[in-house]
Amino acid sequence: MASRPRTAAVITATLFALTTAVGCGALDKALDCVQTADAIAGNVNDLQQAVSDIGNDPGQVDQALGNIDTELGQLHDKTDNADLSKAVDRLDKAVDNVRTSVDKGDETPDLTPVTDAAAEIGKICTP
DSSP states (O other): OHHHHHHHHHHHHHHHGGGGOOEEEHHHHHHHHHHHHHHHHHHHHHHHHHTTTTHHHTTTHHHHHHHHHHHHHHHHHHHOOOOHHHHHHHHHHHHHHHHHHHHHTOOOOHHHHHHHHHHHHHHOOOO
């Protein structure tokens, strides 16, 4: 957990240093991407925890999936990057597949496509 805030701080500092080379609008967009990718990573971690505890509180899975959907919607609305749009669509589909599996009673849905797509978003959003 300690590495997540440290990573975000390094990325933020890097983006701040780029302000002279990049216009403010582009910097704001890049920072939004980094912050949203970080939020998605946190939500994916929450999803993994919820799935591991699905027997005790299945509602946590729905909440974690909903949080990812919210972040994806915000990121999709903010981007005009084709690669990022594809990664967002891929994660959206993976989230839908997990939701369908859980709705059908699967207590151990495959989260690999979710984590892979979230990692791809993180790579695209990292300067």
